[in-house]
Amino acid sequence: xxxxxxxxxxxxxxxxxxxxxxxxxxxxxxxxxxxxxxxxxxxxxxxxxxxxxxxxxxxxxxxxxxxxxxxxxxxxxxxxxxxxxxxxxxxxxxxxxxxxxxxxxxxxxx
Amino acid sequence: xxxxxxxxxxxxxxxxxxxxxxxxxxxxxxxxxxxxxxxxxxxxxxxxxxxxxxxxxxxxxxxxxxxxxxxxxxxxxxxxxxxxxxxxxxxxxxxxxxxxxxxxxxxxxx
DNA sequence: TGACTGTATAACTGCACAGGAATACAGTAG
DNA sequence: CTACTGTATTCCTGTGCAGTTATACAGTCA
Numbered sequence: 001x002x003x004x005x006x007x008x009x010x011x012x013x014x015x016x017x018x019x020x021x022x023x024x025x026x027x028x029x030x031x032x033x034x035x036x037x038x039x040x041x042x043x044x045x046x047x048x049x050x051x052x053x054x055x056x057x058x059x060x061x062x063x064x065x066x067x068x069x070x071x072x073x074x075x076x077x078x079x080x081x082x083x084x085x086x087x088x089x090x091x092x093x094x095x096x097x098x099x100x101x102x103x104x105x106x107x108x109x110x
Numbered sequence: 111x112x113x114x115x116x117x118x119x120x121x122x123x124x125x126x127x128x129x130x131x132x133x134x135x136x137x138x139x140x141x142x143x144x145x146x147x148x149x150x151x152x153x154x155x156x157x158x159x160x161x162x163x164x165x166x167x168x169x170x171x172x173x174x175x176x177x178x179x180x181x182x183x184x185x186x187x188x189x190x191x192x193x194x195x196x197x198x199x200x201x202x203x204x205x206x207x208x209x210x211x212x213x214x215x216x217x218x219x220x
Numbered sequence: 221t222g223a224c225t226g227t228a229t230a231a232c233t234g235c236a237c238a239g240g241a242a243t244a245c246a247g248t249a250g
Numbered sequence: 251c252t253a254c255t256g257t258a259t260t261c262c263t264g265t266g267c268a269g270t271t272a273t274a275c276a277g278t279c280a
Contacts (some may be wrong), residue, residue: 013136016204024131026123033118067211076226086207094126097196101177186256
């Protein structure tokens with residue numbers, strides 16, 4: 001369980017925390033989850049997620065700023081697509097961690 | 111970039127988001143970073159991080175509730191230790207993602 | 221040109237939460 | 251018992267941000 005400690009500078013901690021924060025919203029995870037199937041327009045995402053248009057735009061802006069998705073304009077439409085596949089691994093890891101945690105909690109109860 | 115879409119239930123999204131949120135604070139990442147070197151008492155962590163005692167206790171409580179660390183009481187002292195090594199992978203992944211992002215931003219500027 | 225569609229951007233409100241101060245609690249020592 | 255130490259918890263305050271509404275902007279079509 002012990003690792004070589006590589007102390008991180010405050011600025012680095014802020015950066016990492018900031019990016020985790022982008023993933024720390026159900027709405028944004030929902031958008032990413034839909035985008036995992038491929039490129040979508042804002043309108044598609046509004047319809048699929050049930051979120052209103054302004055909200056979707058803002059969430060996508062945050063995801064894009066963090067580099068998780070990228071934007072492509074085509075006429076009136078804006079197409080968004082996953083730009084960093086590490087989000088898949090991040091979410092998978094987190095889901096596995098949750099499964100382990102729930103398993104422990106279950107053992108503690110029964 | 112396209113994957114098989116496995117739609118997640120709202121409750122699942124909340125869970126995943128909630129755990130990302132625990133990692134979305136510089137102070138907690140700092141604590142985890144120190145704990146990567148091994149088990150520490152609250153006092154150790156207060157001294158190492160410069161955070162005040164109440165803050166450290168509260169952050170550790172959140173980390174423990176999420177299952178990232180676990181607590182062991184010994185006399186007056188409370189020893190905390192990393193309980194889920196996936197935090198290492200999560201942070202490594204995030205750091206790599208940041209490096210890629212910064213590399214892209216750099217290319218876009220120069 | 222003007223009307224319309226898709227998207228982005230204010231401006232506002234409410235809430236969750238980090239940080240700090242004070243206090244409560246548990247364990248030890250005398 | 252009392253005094254003290256290490257840790258947890260409560261209360262308070264300020265701030266960041268999600269959600270909503272309204273509006274602005276950009277591109278298309280007549």
